[in-house]
Amino acid sequence: MASAVMNMTTAALDWVTVVFDAPLARAVVFGVHIDGHLVVEVLLVAVILFQLTRKSYKPPKKPLTEKEIDDLCDEWVPEPLHPPITEEMKAEPPILESAAGPHTVIDGKEVVNFASANYLGLLGNEKIADSCITSLEKYGVGSCGPRGFYGTIDVHLDCETRIAKFMGTPDSILYSYGISTIFSVIPAFCKKGDIIVADEGVHWGVQNGLYLSRSTVVYFKHNDMASLESTLEKLTHENKQAEKIRRYIVVEAIYQNSGQIASLNEIVRLKEKYRFRVILDESHSFGVLGNSGRGLAEYYGVPIEKIDIITAGMGNALATDGGFCTGSVRVVDHQRLSSSGYVFSASLPPYLASAAISAVNYLEDNPSVLTQLRSNIALLWKGLADILGLAIASHPLSPIVYLKLKKSTGSSKSDLELLNIITDRVLKEDSVFIVSTKRSVLDKCRLPVGIRLYVSAGHSESDIHKVCDSLRRVAALVLV
Amino acid sequence: MTVLLPIPPLVPIPPLAVPGEVRRMVRLTYLTALTTLLGYVVFFVFGFLRDLFRELLDWSKSDDLRGYAPICPPFEDFYTRRIYHRIQDCFARPIASAPDAWIDVVERYSNDNNKTLRRTSTASRCLNLGSYNYLGFAAGDEYCTPRVIESLKKYAPTACSARADAGTTRLHVELEELIARFVGKPAAITFGMGYVTNSSIIPVLVGEGGLIISDSFNHNSIVNGARASGATVHVFRHNSPSHLEEVLREQIVKGRQPGTHRPWRKILVIVEGIYSMEGEFCKLPEIVAICKKYKAYVYLDEAHSIGAVGKSGRGVCELLGVDPADIDIMMGTFTKSFGSCGGYIAASEEIIRYLKHACPAHLYATSMSPAAVQQVISAIKVVLGEDGSNRGAKKLAQIREGSNYFRSELKKMGFVVLGDNDSPVMAIMLYNLAKLPAFSRACLRQNVAVVTVGYPATPVLLARARICISASHAREDLIKGLKVRLSFL
Numbered sequence: 001m002a003s004a005v006m007n008m009t010t011a012a013l014d015w016v017t018v019v020f021d022a023p024l025a026r027a028v029v030f031g032v033h034i035d036g037h038l039v040v041e042v043l044l045v046a047v048i049l050f051q052l053t054r055k056s057y058k059p060p061k062k063p064l065t066e067k068e069i070d071d072l073c074d075e076w077v078p079e080p081l082h083p084p085i086t087e088e089m090k091a092e093p094p095i096l097e098s099a100a101g102p103h104t105v106i107d108g109k110e111v112v113n114f115a116s117a118n119y120l121g122l123l124g125n126e127k128i129a130d131s132c133i134t135s136l137e138k139y140g141v142g143s144c145g146p147r148g149f150y151g152t153i154d155v156h157l158d159c160e161t162r163i164a165k166f167m168g169t170p171d172s173i174l175y176s177y178g179i180s181t182i183f184s185v186i187p188a189f190c191k192k193g194d195i196i197v198a199d200e201g202v203h204w205g206v207q208n209g210l211y212l213s214r215s216t217v218v219y220f221k222h223n224d225m226a227s228l229e230s231t232l233e234k235l236t237h238e239n240k241q242a243e244k245i246r247r248y249i250v251v252e253a254i255y256q257n258s259g260q261i262a263s264l265n266e267i268v269r270l271k272e273k274y275r276f277r278v279i280l281d282e283s284h285s286f287g288v289l290g291n292s293g294r295g296l297a298e299y300y301g302v303p304i305e306k307i308d309i310i311t312a313g314m315g316n317a318l319a320t321d322g323g324f325c326t327g328s329v330r331v332v333d334h335q336r337l338s339s340s341g342y343v344f345s346a347s348l349p350p351y352l353a354s355a356a357i358s359a360v361n362y363l364e365d366n367p368s369v370l371t372q373l374r375s376n377i378a379l380l381w382k383g384l385a386d387i388l389g390l391a392i393a394s395h396p397l398s399p400i401v402y403l404k405l406k407k408s409t410g411s412s413k414s415d416l417e418l419l420n421i422i423t424d425r426v427l428k429e430d431s432v433f434i435v436s437t438k439r440s441v442l443d444k445c446r447l448p449v450g451i452r453l454y455v456s457a458g459h460s461e462s463d464i465h466k467v468c469d470s471l472r473r474v475a476a477l478v479l480v
Numbered sequence: 481m482t483v484l485l486p487i488p489p490l491v492p493i494p495p496l497a498v499p500g501e502v503r504r505m506v507r508l509t510y511l512t513a514l515t516t517l518l519g520y521v522v523f524f525v526f527g528f529l530r531d532l533f534r535e536l537l538d539w540s541k542s543d544d545l546r547g548y549a550p551i552c553p554p555f556e557d558f559y560t561r562r563i564y565h566r567i568q569d570c571f572a573r574p575i576a577s578a579p580d581a582w583i584d585v586v587e588r589y590s591n592d593n594n595k596t597l598r599r600t601s602t603a604s605r606c607l608n609l610g611s612y613n614y615l616g617f618a619a620g621d622e623y624c625t626p627r628v629i630e631s632l633k634k635y636a637p638t639a640c641s642a643r644a645d646a647g648t649t650r651l652h653v654e655l656e657e658l659i660a661r662f663v664g665k666p667a668a669i670t671f672g673m674g675y676v677t678n679s680s681i682i683p684v685l686v687g688e689g690g691l692i693i694s695d696s697f698n699h700n701s702i703v704n705g706a707r708a709s710g711a712t713v714h715v716f717r718h719n720s721p722s723h724l725e726e727v728l729r730e731q732i733v734k735g736r737q738p739g740t741h742r743p744w745r746k747i748l749v750i751v752e753g754i755y756s757m758e759g760e761f762c763k764l765p766e767i768v769a770i771c772k773k774y775k776a777y778v779y780l781d782e783a784h785s786i787g788a789v790g791k792s793g794r795g796v797c798e799l800l801g802v803d804p805a806d807i808d809i810m811m812g813t814f815t816k817s818f819g820s821c822g823g824y825i826a827a828s829e830e831i832i833r834y835l836k837h838a839c840p841a842h843l844y845a846t847s848m849s850p851a852a853v854q855q856v857i858s859a860i861k862v863v864l865g866e867d868g869s870n871r872g873a874k875k876l877a878q879i880r881e882g883s884n885y886f887r888s889e890l891k892k893m894g895f896v897v898l899g900d901n902d903s904p905v906m907a908i909m910l911y912n913l914a915k916l917p918a919f920s921r922a923c924l925r926q927n928v929a930v931v932t933v934g935y936p937a938t939p940v941l942l943a944r945a946r947i948c949i950s951a952s953h954a955r956e957d958l959i960k961g962l963k964v965r966l967s968f969l
Contacts, residue, residue, distance in 0.1 A: 064733065073732050078746040078775050081685055081808060081827075082834035089837040096649045099636035104646070115646035116639060123636040132637055132851070133629055140619045141628060141855040142820045144579040144611040149931045151611070152574040154586060157599065176821065177673035179845040189551060204840040208679070212708055246549045256844075275547045308551070315846030321638050321672065334552050336572070337560050344700040345675040346612075346815040349852060355637045435645045440840040442683055454641075 091420075094427065099124050102458040104433070111431040112463045114453045119288050119399045120369050121458025122319035122359055131358040135351035143347045147336075151347040159353040163324050166360050167294060168304050172326035173335050176348040178313025181323030182281050183209035184341030185311050188334065189279075190215045190248060197231055197276070198250040199223065201257045201447045204440060206250060206281060222258065222447060225266045232274045247276045253285035253296040257437070257447045259394020259402035261285070264300040268307075277308040287317025288399055293363050293370055317363075320355035322348040373399060373457040376464060380455055383468030389479030390471070393450060403451040403471075405479070412439070416449050422471075422478050423451060430470035507896050508911065508941060516912050516941050523913070527562030559935075563913075568594050570920040570932055576603045578619035579611040581952040585929055606924065607957055609947045610931035614788035614904050615875045616952030617819030617859050623867050624819075624858035628851050635850035644836075647847025655853050656824075662860055663786070663794060663812070664804035665826035667833075671841050672848040674783060674813030675701040677823030680841040682748075682779075683709035684834075685809070689736060689745040693727055693776070695719065695762070697755050702781060706750070712736065721766035724749065728774045747776040753785030753796040757938055757946065759899025759906045761785070764800045768807065777808040787817025788904050793863045793876050799902065818859040820852045875951040879904050882958055883949040889962050898944070907944040908965075916943050919968070926964045 064072075098105040100116040101123045122128060135155065145151030156174055164172040175181040186209030190196055194215040198206065201222040210217045218235065221227035228249070235247075249271055251262045264280075271278050282295045290298030295312075297304045304310075309331055313323040325335060335342055363369070380401055384392055387403075394402035409415055419436040426432050437449040453467065531554070564571075569588060577584040584603035590596060617624060631651060641647040652670065660668040671677045682705030686692055690711040694702060697718045706713045714731065717723040728747070735741035749771050751762045764780070771778045782795045790798030795812070797804050804810065809827045814820040825835065836842055863872040883904045890897045890908065899906035910916060916932040923930045934943035949958070 069729050069733055073729060073774055076732050076743055076775065078744070078777070081746065081777055082831045085830050085833055089833055093644050093648050094646075095653060096635075096639065096646060098634065100639040100641060100646050100649075101636070113646060116641040118640045123638075123640060128637070129633060132632055136625065136629060136632065136851070137620060138578065140578040140580075140617070140621075140625075140819055141852055142618065142815055142818075144613045144618045144815065144819060148571045149610050150573060150575055150579060150583065150585075150608065150929060152572050153579075154574055154576045154599070157574055177676055177845065179841065180673060180676050180679075183679075191556075204844055208708055208840075212704060244549055246551065277548065277551065313846070315638055315640055319636070319638060319640055321846055321849050330552060334557070334560075337564060338556075340700050340704060341675055345673065346813075346821060349821050349849070351632075351851065352637060352849060433646060438642070438644050438843040440684075440843050441838045442680075442840055 088417075094433065102456055102460070102463060106427070106433065109431055111427065111433045112459075112466055113433045114455070114459075114467055115433045115435045116456070117284065117316040117400075117454045118319060118456045118458065119284075119317040119373060119454070120293075120319070120359075120363065121372075121456050122317075122362065123458075125319070125358075125362065127362065128319065128355050128358045131354045132351045135354040139350040141351065142349050145347070146345060147342060147347045153347070153350045153353070155350045155353040155357070156347060159356050160324070162357050162360055164326055166364065167310070167326050169310075169326045170329045171332040172324050173332045173339075173342065174348055174353065175323040175325065175341055176345055177341070178283065178315040178321065178323040179205045180341040180345070181311045181313060181325060182206050183212060184339045185309060185325050185335065186210060186250070186279065187213040188339040189309070189331075190246065194246040194248070195235060196248045196250055197228065197235070199252070199255070199262070201255050201260070201445055202250065202252055202281075203256045203445070204443045206252070207444055210250070223255070223260045223262060225263055225270070228267070229270055232270055232276065236274050247274075248279055249276045250279045250281075252281040252283070253289065254283075254395070254398050254400065256284060256400070257445050259398040259400040259452075261289075261395040261398055262296065264296050264302055264307075268302055272306075278306075279309045279311070280307050281311050283311075283313040283323075284316055284398075284400060286312040286314075287359075287363055288370070288373065289397065291370070292367050293317070314352075314356055314359075318356055318359040320352045320359060322352055322356065369457045373455065376457065376459050377401065377455050379461065379464050380453065380468070383464060384471065387468075387472050388476045390451070390475050393448075399455045401453040401455060403453070404448055405450070408448065412449050418478065419449065419451055422474050425474045425478065426467075426470050429474070430466070432467050432470045434467065434471075507909070512911050513941050516943075519913050520940070523563050527558060530562060531558070565595055567917040567920075569597060570917050573924075573929070574599060579608065579613055580619035581608055581613075581616070581950055581954070581957055582606065583608045583611070583929060585924065604924075604927060606927045606929040607953075607961055608929050609949075609961055610929055611950070612784070612816035612948055613819065613950040613952065614784075614817045614879055614948070615793075615819070615859070615863065616950050617817070617855070617862075618950075618952075621819075621858075621862070623862055623869075623871075624855055627858050628854045631854035632851040637851065638849050639847050641847065642842070642844050643847045644843045649847075649850055649853075651850050651853040651857065652847065655857050658857055658860055659812075659824050660826050662864065663810055663826045664797070665810060665828070667829045667831075668824050668826040669832050669835050669839070669842065670822055670824045670848060670853075672822050672846060672852075674815055674821075674823035676841045676845060677811060677813070677825060678702050678781065679705040679708060680839055681809075681811070681825055681835065682706055682750075684838050684840075685709075685777075685779075685831075686711045686746060686748050691731055691736070691744045691747045692750060693724065693731075693747065694750040695752065695755075697757065698750060698752060699756070699781065699783070702750055702752075711748075718755075719760065719763055721763055721770055724767060725770050725774075728770065728776060732774065747774070748779055749776050750779040750781065753780060753782040754789070754903055754905060756784050756905055757907060757933065757944070759903045759946075761789075761796055761800065761900050761903060764796055764802050768802055772806065778806070779809045779811065780807050782810060782812040783823075784816055784905060786812035787859075787863060788879060789902055791876070793817070793872070814852070814856045818856045820855040820859070822848045822852060822856070878953075879949060879951040882951070882953055882955070885955075886947065886949055886958050886962070890965065893962070893966060895965070904949045905946065906949075907946045909942065909944050911941060911943060913943055916945075919945055922968065923964060926967070928961055928964045 094106045104113045143151045182205045190213040192214040200219040220231045287293045309327045311325045390403045393404040574586045575583045588597040639647040656668045678701035688710040692706045696715045786795040813823040896909040920932045
């Protein structure tokens with residue numbers, strides 16, 4: 001067996017040698033001897049080249065036929081645009097039948113109103129109403145155009161100059177809606193690649209602005225300066241790249257979601273140490289904090305130039321609508337072309353701009369209204385000190401007095417239900433109008449829910465006593 | 481301190497590609513495109529040189545940024561500083577009167593080559609062809625203004641509170657019922673600003689896992705709302721129902737993840753009634769038919785068309801014969817036709833109830849000023865004829881005739897004019913950047929106030945002047961405007 005294989009192998013080898021030395025293979029081409037093995041090598045090279053030029057083998061993908069696409073499209077079922085409607089979605093807010101001043105009319109009954117952010121009591125002020133009426137008669141209601149296309153009316157420019165003069169900054173820019181101010185300003189200055197350190201309790205407008213800016217956002221614990229410092233340290237430590245990009249700290253002066261006040265002196269110290277810029281939202285502190293109402297910087301005695309960008313909505317203390325942003329000339333000028341809420345939207349109705357001018361004039365002429373507001377807040381604090389089941393969670397100087405449940409039920413939803421029962425009963429039985437926290441599904445804030453009371457300089461002592469008594473009575477009944 | 485010369489800053493490259501059908505529509509010839517591009521190149525080169533000089537001159541000055549990156553990096557600002565500032569006097573012109581048919585444009589002067597402009601106390605009376613005042617409600621109106629003043633006295637300029645708190649008054653409820661009835665939907669919700677309406681409603685309706693297909697020429701507020709929603713956004717060619725169908729088929733088959741083909745949660749197609757930079761209507765019947773076939777939801781933004789088109793002013797649905805029940809969400813603003821401010825959404829009862837529960841603008845933002853609400857209520861009553869007169873019908877007829885007359889006369893003069901028949905917005909193509917300030921300043925000298933737009937509001941090669949006709953323009957005003965144009969031929 002083995003010998004047969006050996007014979008066959010030897011025979012094959014002989015045959016191969018003969019082929020190699022065959023006379024045909026002994027041709028001479030261009031003076032070069034062509035041996036047999038050269039032919040084999042050339043053939044091999046040819047086969048290799050042929051294989052290399054072939055496309056790599058992929059199992060061919062069968063494209064879907066039109067009918068198959070039609071079937072897939074027919075099979076697809078979308079979700080409905082809205083989730084199933086629950087009972088809590090059907091709740092309607094009370095309908096006011098008069099101006100939302102310290103006293104208002106709901107369902108024909110007069111109620112004491114602690115739900116409007118009318119801090120200086122300017123709703124119903126005669127002078128402001130008169131300036132609005134003059135404006136309405138001269139300019140009509142709307143401005144019918146964005147600021148770039150004949151929507152700039154001279155009252156807008158006057159309002160911007162007035163606010164800048166009041167705040168002590170070079171210039172300011174007016175927006176047509178309070179909430180759009182902050183979510184237009186942030187994307188105008190923060191782009192992809194920048195770093196933003198923001199408080200975790202900022203309101204939805206700020207969150208939306210942070211998301212639209214596409215920058216890297218890091219949140220620190222609510223109003224906790226130690227947490228802020230460690231976050232800043234972590235971000236800048238050994239990070240040489242950090243010096244070439246823009247870095248911001250975004251905080252609110254008085255937090256809408258909790259009534260806390262940001263410690264501006266600490267923040268400014270940290271900002272200078274780590275080379276960050278500060279964006280401060282003063283919607284609830286403009287016209288409230290400081291000896292003359294100039295806001296958080298005046299309250300802490302920090303020079304206004306140290307804060308890079310200040311934004312504020314005017315729908316609170318100034319009792320008008322819209323918002324403004326102020327800062328250095330570069331900051332304000334840049335927004336006139338890059339801020340989407342300014343460029344692509346109609347400008348503020350002129351009568352609201354005149355109302356803002358009159359409100360700022362009033363504030364400058366009557367700083368005593370601030371002391372009145374402060375004493376009202378102090379009185380309210382005294383009255384709410386001993387309520388069963390509710391504790392005050394805001395800063396003593398904040399005009400938003402925030403009441404939290406002393407013992408939470410465990411979930412935000414059931415807490416909110418309990419608080420809504422309290423506010424409904426307070427309104428129905430004692431004619432006092434207060435509101436609880438409202439959280440949208442888009443809101444990422446996780447601070448505890450509570451009851452908000454907005455104190456106004458227009459509230460009288462009896463109003464404050466009434467709300468304290470009412471809350472004490474209802475809380476004792478509901479929160480046993 | 482570096483010794484080498486600093487590298488010139490990067491310039492943002494504007495998108496130059498103009499799709500074929502758009503080029504045909506605006507008659508952009510190769511010669512025009514070339515000369516326009518050449519103009520831009522000249523501007524950029526000069527801008528570079530000036531920036532270089534500025535860097536050299538400022539090199540010796542101390543750097544007072546001290547470790548901070550500049551708040552506006554030089555390349556972001558390039559367009560503003562070197563191109564926009566040269567023609568700044570053509571934009572943001574302040575006026576000292578109501579934005580009616582005739583306005584007082586405040587004259588401005590500059591001491592530093594247009595970098596800053598100062599107001600003077602003189603104003604010139606000009607014909608206003610730029611404000612969105614379609615039905616003429618901008619200035620005082622005999623029916624609306626007394627009621628507005630009464631509401632102001634009763635309800636104060638604002639409620640200082642969100643709608644969900646203490647901001648809902650009888651007027652707001654009345655307005656929502658009225659606008660729902662006007663538009664032809666069961667329910668509506670209103671907001672204090674049109675921009676915020678789009679930016680905060682779209683994220684509530686569509687979230688992650690959803691698909692938004694929007695027209696390529698959609699407004700910035702829709703783009704922002706779509707980005708904020710977290711959904712995937714695709715764009716279809718402007719006003720092209722066939723491309724929309726293509727995109728829909730491709731996306732439904734592909735699914736939301738390339739590997740697993742997970743199906744989309746929902747698909748929302750967003751279109752506008754009148755596109756404000758072109759003045760043309762959207763092809764609504766075809767788009768609605770396609771969306772019905774593929775079960776996509778339709779979102780119609782009628783910012784410019786509500787109140788201005790249609791036999792009784794009810795917008796593009798009435799004009800193009802589409803049943804409002806076929807459109808899932810109808811959005812509009814009160815700024816343009818009703819002379820007020822704010823926006824609304826009209827849809828089914830359940831959607832509106834959900835929006836009232838979940839929309840952040842309803843829960844957090846200050847409610848619309850009661851005086852502005854009253855203005856809209858009165859304006860709608862005038863349009864519907866419920867004030868006891870036929871002024872509404874007269875206004876609608878006037879704006880239709882005025883815009884058709886103006887457009888046909890301009891076309892006769894040989895201008896390239898965009899915009900459909902019956903649309904109160906039209907655009908005169910200028911193409912070249914240098915023609916924008918020339919046209920604008922020359923018109924102003926002859927007391928006609930026009931709006932000229934260039935990049936970035938329009939594609940780079942397609943700068944234009946945009947005209948908005950109003951019901952308060954008398955025939956003589958339009959004739960004067962045309963005469964002024966004639967003098968430029």
